[in-house]
Amino acid sequence: DTGVSQDPRHKITKRGQNVTFRCDPISEHNRLYWYRQTLGQGPEFLTYFQNEAQLEKSRLLSDRFSAERPKGSFSTLEIQRTEQGDSAMYLCASSVAAGGTEAFFGQGTRLTVV
């Protein structure tokens, strides 16, 4: 399967713990995005990488959130000191730099903070 892959699919964690999610984009895509979706809402943009460079971070991304994309391949999103408000679906997407802006999404990581 050459689609966007996310791991884990589900994560339950206690408040205050740190969590890390991984995203493997489509191999030829050099743009990678993280979005967050809560119940009843559409996905909200969190951050964007072109190759290994993080070019934009949303104001939704507090200091507890950090994302990396070493070597321009896979990406990780870490949330430190999780809060109940962090409970959401975290979606990764990738696209090519040229042409249209169709982004292809992974299946997401469902985070539940208890």
Add this chain to the structure above:
Amino acid sequence: DQQVKQNSPSLSVQEGRISILNCDYTNSMFDYFLWYKKYPAEGPTFLISISSIKDKNEDGRFTVFLNKSAKHLSLHIVPSQPGDSAVYFCAASGGYKLSFGAGTTVTVRA
């Protein structure tokens, strides 16, 4: 601020009939528009897109119409099939990131 709005949270349509989903946007800088389909517990799946230089794009049963002066786009699904039951998101882009509406849940009745 919600720059993309889908004002109908749900739509019920009979199998074989047309489904029409609507979307409005406020940002004049948006130049590319997309529709995504989402099943529960899965990520959004790209469906169809349209550039601001066009007013219509067709792909099989799916047609997207863009009215730039009204800042309005719509998705037509003809004929509707049971497998079309899902949440549909409208999205808009002015560069690389997407702004999404809140979604419309479509239910196709047999």
